[in-house]
Amino acid sequence: MQPLIITAALTGAEVTREQQPALPISPLEIAIAAAECARAGASIVHLHARKADGSPTQDRETYRQIIEAVRERCDVIVQVSTGGAVGMTPAERLAPVTLAPEMATLSMGTVNFGDDVFMNHPADMESFLRAMQEHGVKPEFEIFDTGMISTVNRWLKKGLLQGPLHVDFVLGIPGGMAGTPQALLYMVAQLPPDASWTVAGIGGAQLTLGTLAILLGGHVRVGFEDNVYYRKGELAASNAQLVSRIARISRELNRPLATPCEARALLGLRPL
Ligand code: KMH
Ligand code: ZN
Numbered sequence: 001m002q003p004l005i006i007t008a009a010l011t012g013a014e015v016t017r018e019q020q021p022a023l024p025i026s027p028l029e030i031a032i033a034a035a036e037c038a039r040a041g042a043s044i045v046h047l048h049a050r051k052a053d054g055s056p057t058q059d060r061e062t063y064r065q066i067i068e069a070v071r072e073r074c075d076v077i078v079q080v081s082t083g084g085a086v087g088m089t090p091a092e093r094l095a096p097v098t099l100a101p102e103m104a105t106l107s108m109g110t111v112n113f114g115d116d117v118f119m120n121h122p123a124d125m126e127s128f129l130r131a132m133q134e135h136g137v138k139p140e141f142e143i144f145d146t147g148m149i150s151t152v153n154r155w156l157k158k159g160l161l162q163g164p165l166h167v168d169f170v171l172g173i174p175g176g177m178a179g180t181p182q183a184l185l186y187m188v189a190q191l192p193p194d195a196s197w198t199v200a201g202i203g204g205a206q207l208t209l210g211t212l213a214i215l216l217g218g219h220v221r222v223g224f225e226d227n228v229y230y231r232k233g234e235l236a237a238s239n240a241q242l243v244s245r246i247a248r249i250s251r252e253l254n255r256p257l258a259t260p261c262e263a264r265a266l267l268g269l270r271p272l
Contacts, residue, residue: 004256026050086119097131156192179201210246
């Protein structure tokens, strides 16, 4: 089995300080959290930017500051969000890709998202892909439901993409596919054999599906974007605490952790 790539999804667009007092918001806070997670075993950080008042933004300059501050502290792989927040325009969402980060997420379809609708028109998704290809950014395909993996497979068939591809199964969003082992197993079975995958279980599914992914040879995403609790009724102290736990479980199961350098090689990224 490959060494385990842990992604730390540090901030997200929806979680508030009221829900999680340790949520990193400013570029400096996000960079400090990234470095703590890297020390705890993460090899990718998934980044969202916030304004000073805590509201989500896709502002290019804010992402630039975050990436610069992360780079001053550690060599973790930087992955920006192009999901942003519900209701943002495609142009807004694409802004951080023009910084040519190593990776960016690409959501592969429209999904109900709690009480909202997370819109991803096929034409916009293709334009996101082209922008990533132009800027040399590796996409991580965000899969919230079954039709979305069919779309990635269709793109492969049409030659829009060159493999090997890397996907993230985001399971347990209210409106998307359930955060259950059955759902994860079904999704993994739809992938081409050379693809790599990670799982972002929402809420309590972060721990259960992360542990299952370690056993199945997948990779794991943890962090406040997807889950603010350490266990039921107990908030996590930091993003790094969640990374440390999954790192510990992986070592117990005899699966070593990928360093950022090893993760770059596994994902076909250039060395830093
Ligand atoms: N905030 C969600 C609506 C991504 O980062 O690519 C979308 C999201 C996905 O967070
Ligand atoms: Zn995100």
